[in-house]
Amino acid sequence: xxxxxxxxxxxxxxxxxxxxxxxxxxxxxxxxxxxxxxxxxxxxxxxxxxxxxxxxxxxxxxxxxxxxxxxxxxxxxxxxxxxxxxxxxxxxxxxxxxxxxxxxxxxxxxxxxxxxxxxxxxxxxxxxxxxxxxxxxxxxxxxxxxxxxxxxxxxxxxxxxxxxxxxxxxxxxxxxxxxxxxxxxxxxxx
Amino acid sequence: xxxxxxxxxxxxxxxxxxxxxxxxxxxxxxxxxxxxxxxxxxxxxxxxxxxxxxxxxxxxxxxxxxxxxxxxxxxxxxxxxxxxxxxxxxxxxxxxxxxxxxxxxxxxxxxxxxxxxxxxxxxxxxxxxxxxxxxxxxxxxxxxxxxxxxxxxxxxxxxxxxxxxxxxxxxxxxxxxxxxxxxxxxxxxxxxxxxxxxxxxxxxxxxxxxxxxxxxxxxxxxxxxxxxxxxxxxxxxxxxxxxxxxxxxxxxxxxxxxxxxxxxxxxx
Numbered sequence: 001x002x003x004x005x006x007x008x009x010x011x012x013x014x015x016x017x018x019x020x021x022x023x024x025x026x027x028x029x030x031x032x033x034x035x036x037x038x039x040x041x042x043x044x045x046x047x048x049x050x051x052x053x054x055x056x057x058x059x060x061x062x063x064x065x066x067x068x069x070x071x072x073x074x075x076x077x078x079x080x081x082x083x084x085x086x087x088x089x090x091x092x093x094x095x096x097x098x099x100x101x102x103x104x105x106x107x108x109x110x111x112x113x114x115x116x117x118x119x120x121x122x123x124x125x126x127x128x129x130x131x132x133x134x135x136x137x138x139x140x141x142x143x144x145x146x147x148x149x150x151x152x153x154x155x156x157x158x159x160x161x162x163x164x165x166x167x168x169x170x171x172x173x174x175x176x177x178x179x180x181x182x183x184x185x186x187x188x189x190x
Numbered sequence: 191x192x193x194x195x196x197x198x199x200x201x202x203x204x205x206x207x208x209x210x211x212x213x214x215x216x217x218x219x220x221x222x223x224x225x226x227x228x229x230x231x232x233x234x235x236x237x238x239x240x241x242x243x244x245x246x247x248x249x250x251x252x253x254x255x256x257x258x259x260x261x262x263x264x265x266x267x268x269x270x271x272x273x274x275x276x277x278x279x280x281x282x283x284x285x286x287x288x289x290x291x292x293x294x295x296x297x298x299x300x301x302x303x304x305x306x307x308x309x310x311x312x313x314x315x316x317x318x319x320x321x322x323x324x325x326x327x328x329x330x331x332x333x334x335x336x337x338x339x340x341x342x343x344x345x346x347x348x349x350x351x352x353x354x355x356x357x358x359x360x361x362x363x364x365x366x367x368x369x370x371x372x373x374x375x376x377x378x379x380x381x382x383x384x385x386x387x388x389x390x391x392x393x394x395x396x397x398x399x400x401x402x403x404x405x406x407x408x409x410x411x412x413x414x415x416x417x418x419x420x421x422x423x424x425x426x427x428x429x430x431x432x433x434x435x436x437x438x439x440x441x442x443x444x445x446x447x448x449x450x451x452x453x454x455x456x457x458x
Contacts, residue, residue, distance in 0.1 A: 128247060179242075
């Protein structure tokens with residue numbers, strides 16, 4: 001039976017470094033995905049992911065368990081993403097990954113998937129990335145948390161510190177912009 | 191585009207979002223909106239469109255990252271996925287692979303190591319011995335003939351003796367320990383087939399990966415070429431139209447000028 005997050009946190013606070021590593025292994029992928037979809041740069045998303053766990057490690061003794069460990073981690077990551085956007089003083093641009101993303105995609109793909117499907121999927125990914133880059137940060141964050149991390153409206157509201165109705169409005173507005181952009185890009189495609 | 195009027199009394203946007211994500215607030219409110227949906231084409235269409243957006247979003251996956259782990263001191267160390275598989279192979283297998291590699295390299299380089307009265311000599315390459323063709327075979331025959339006198343034989347005997355002694359010591363010490371051999375040790379004695387299977391799997395995987403990469407690149411290049419061709423054709427078409435227009439206007443002007451000249455000449 002695997003340990004729960006809370007148990008691992010307790011063991012980590014007690015000085016068990018392996019438990020913290022277990023937490024890292026468990027959560028690094030979602031945190032990286034959150035960072036990547038929020039700031040859109042592979043390298044920076046990796047740095048944010050790493051920094052999130054470093055901060056979490058340092059702050060662990062102060063973690064009292066009022067929130068879920070994952071929510072706590074998400075909050076650290078989102079704050080770091082916000083800092084990154086502020087520091088860069090620019091709208092985050094979602095780019096395709098820097099190095100050989102095609103190879104990664106080919107390697108990750110199922111062998112049954114045809115090349116045409118792969119290319120089509122890659123095209124769609126680019127369209128979505130471009131459309132997401134147009135959203136204001138709050139809308140993008142709400143969509144990423146809801147769409148890819150399955151948080152409830154209430155959890156998102158708690159995490160970003162705004163009323164539940166605001167979360168829904170942000171989601172609606174974001175989805176509407178995405179709908180328009182995706183439709184336009186799909187039309188523009190030869 | 192649907193411009194039909196929607197008369198939903200509540201907050202329509204929020205109700206739509208709750209419906210899209212099936213993360214409704216109050217049950218009554220949700221039921222009310224669902225009732226409304228049955229009669230409102232505009233809301234139905236928008237709901238379908240937003241669900242379509244979600245379907246497209248679902249296909250957006252971030253690239254695979256090279257993750258990092260944090261050690262006990264809170265320091266992070268980057269894990270390189272390209273080298274990870276090496277760590278899963280036991281050390282003895284890595285050593286065996288290294289030796290195999292050295293052996294193959296030596297074979298390819300035609301490495302020739304000799305230890306005779308003149309000391310240790312190492313020669314590589316496919317060049318014949320410098321001292322003439324017959325000299326090599328003569329030397330070999332000579333070594334075979336007076337092998338007992340060769341200096342390396344004494345060294346070899348000493349080495350053999352030393353190894354035997356070490357082996358005996360190891361046996362004695364292992365006998366003195368009453369614990370049975372660990373499963374790891376047992377496993378380490380049945381090595382080669384496993385390593386070979388693994389290496390073969392890695393090579394196969396790499397081959398497949400390269401083939402897919404190539405195919406993908408070719409498909410991308412073809413698509414780019416087609417797109418470029420289409421753009422060029424459109425440009426050429428536009429330019430031709432422009433040139434034709436221009437030529438047409440020039441021809442018309444020339445004709446007018448000729449007409450004018452003709453009429454003037456007629457008058458004279």
